[in-house]
Amino acid sequence: MALDHHRTLGHEDEDAGLTMVLDGEDATAALAARLAALARPGDVIALKGPLGVGKTTFARFFLHALGVEEDIPSPTFALVQTYDPPAAAAPRIWHFDFYRIDSPAEAYELGFEDAFDDDISLIEWPEKLGSLLPEARLELAFAFADDVQTRRLVIRPCGATWTARTAHMAAPGETP
């Protein structure tokens, strides 16, 4: 994965985030594994971007990195799937897809707020939650690029906890 070192996290350009080029699914897998290693109970990772851009693919790689071996279907119709990684005391992971909800209130019916305390939430179409989306979150905004196997990604930490954790990712020359 290629980092754009002109933009850094946590400083004057905080809101702009860190731009990354994911040149192939392997790069997406590497990033997902890196973020999975940083993840903690209570984390919210918001996955933004158009249909087919790679949000579910990222979630699969994230779950695989935590040792989840079962099939990971897209939650497009179920709206949520939960996974329990094999490691002792590992937090449960909730994989949401809010594409099909019409109002934030529908997310309550899925019990989504329970996930925000001690579990990890991966949320596709987080915009649908409106103001119910937790302020402390990591936002990953995927976009298509010229090559069919390439994606552009903007990583934006919202809140102190993610700003501190992702600051290291902008360091030039650092390996995952």
Ligand SMILES: Nc1ncnc2c1ncn2[C@@H]1O[C@H](COP(=O)(O)OP(=O)(O)O)[C@@H](O)[C@H]1O
């Ligand atoms: N660099 C890449 N990272 C992630 N997915 C990629 C990449 N290049 C191509 N793809 C493909 O893009 C598609 C993304 O689909 P999916 O993850 O279901 O999208 P979304 O959940 O955003 O609708 C998959 O077919 C995947 O193989």
Ligand SMILES: [Mg+2]
């Ligand atoms: Mg999806």
